[in-house]
Amino acid sequence: MNSAPRQLNLDQWDDRYEQLRRDGLREPAYGGPLRRHVVREKDFRLQQLRFDNSPAALRLWNFLLTENQRLHQARAAGHKIVGTMKDLGTVPVMAYALPGLRAFYPDGAWWTPCLMECSDRLLQKAERMGLDASFCPARAMLPALVDGGHFPRPDLLICSSGAVCDDFSAIAQRLEHLGHSILWWEIPRRRRPAAGETACALPGLLAAPQIQVDCVRTELQRVGRALGELAGRTLDDDSLAAGIRAANQVRRRLDSLRRTVYSAPAAPLPALEMLVAEMLAIHFCSDREETIAVLDDLLAEVQSRARRSQFVIGAEAARIFWVNPVADLRAMNLLEELGGRLCGSDFMFSHALDLIPENLPPLEALARSAMADPMVGPTDDRAARIVRECQAGRAEAVAVSRIPGASHCAREGEIIREIVRREIGIPAIEIEIPPVCDAMLPSLASRLRAMVETARSRRAR
């Protein structure tokens, strides 16, 4: 069933799928050929992508692309649906600690215009609702929630506010104005403890004043009560501790996956599949247990390839550290087509990859984890981690991809570039990637190609 690792387009995957079926491929209930997502869900962008050829990658893609169905099925089975907005990896841990709750990430609708190549007109609908292209593509969430055509309307909407991106707050405020009740919880901007203040160590080698962590813990307590009311059961410490341990199972697998892929002499898994896999950390793609199974498969495949020295991208590729997720998935393929490979990533939720402390009272542990969110702290903190990980991954260049309209991206890229250049002296470029980048593909390709050329020329000398 195994064949040499390589990337396949959708047509090639049709043949590969038939071959796998003949060879006895066993799939979960959401399995099937990738082509069906184009036919049934109008995920036209898949026709422009290249996918890893492993059954594990097929499972990953099918898991990602069936999330809305999974949520509808959960609703039909009597589960309560919780939309956790602007929250990258905190409230879902709490929600999945309670039976009968399914948390998902409505902001994830920002990939819908890409996947459907804007055929669903979500961005245009968002414009009619007052949110134009000066806002982050996460604005696609607004019509998706209002129309209810993609995922089921949540039973509870929770949104963090405070030190998160301004445009997302604006989107959520608009949603609330349209009659969708939101439970807001606040997170302060992380600062370094002042002299005489009690300091609290956070995951990711960070620190914050204990008073800030206390504030977040109190807020999460309030969120926990609301989740408990929805579930009809109190979210006690034992349940939450179990939820944290389960979330850490996901994080440990992702850590192993990242270490295996990023430290390998060549890439055993393509950049696109790494992006999708890492995204599972945020809300488990609406099924925590299945996330673990998907990652187990992927990890086994990657470890097996690494042992056999079988790679998708060769060792000659320039080692690129990628910052921020891309609005158009095609960009990750493009990097590899132009001679690069991922050797590290910061897709804006690095805190959701760090283990949540298991030796602390669970709410305190979650509060510390939330406070380590790169988006709520100074960019210098984020850049420092990027520098560390660039060094660990022997990065030859850094690509900072801007998300059009996203307020946190406005100047952040420049700061990160400056620190990377100062600390490790490797090229760092900034690129902007819209939800469908076809129109600017030549200029985007030029930038990526120039980055690869620059990295390689520095290697040679």
Add this chain to the structure above:
Amino acid sequence: MICAGIDAGSRSIKAVLLDTARQQMIASGLTDQGVEQERLAAELFEKLLQEAGLARSRISAVVATGYGRNAIRFADTTITEITCHARGVHRLAPEARTIIEIGGQDSKVICLEEGGRVRDFAMNDRCAAGTGRFLEMVAARLDMSWEKLAELGRQSKKPALISNMCVVFAETEIIGLLADGQPLPDVVAGVQNAIATRVSALAGRFVSQPVYFTGGVALLPGMARALEEALACPVRVAPRPQFTGALGAALSAAAKPPDGV
């Protein structure tokens, strides 16, 4: 050995023939860009061969660069403008540490290390306000050539302030300024300053001197001065600035590039 470099830019196509033994440009030329890029480039290439009295078979390698490089199928390989401008400017001005290239479609800031190696680069990707396209728009609106436009800019006593970030809105603003009686030279100088300001924002805080200005826009009197003011440092116009990309491509063709591209 004779090598060729072709820079298929958004506004014009430039070509250079390089005698690698003597390290000399033996022919160079340019033509306006058009829809049939490859035909235009081939015609220019043939013209240069004729001028130099060379047969096509004498050309050892052709490298294409520029935004239209992939359309030049007779090239042996393609290399990006970043690498080519760096190589071209380094050959002409080895002391250069920062290169500013303002093209018709985009602008670039390239930081060089000693030896000409690219340390880093930045390209604008948001709008045309920091590119030659802005000047083109103004020239078309005023129905005059770039050269005449630049000449006017030199006569400015008090450059106008163009506040719009968008070329389309800026056009309206320029019409308004002229309607308000602002002298034309001041408006033109204001446009040059606006372009220079956008480019200086692109350069950020990483401008190492000496700074060399290249690309066709560098030929316009007044633009280097506008950049000097925006960057607060001297800016030198590279020798034969419109050909540095093509020269870099020819240099890349001459030796198997160390980066394997």
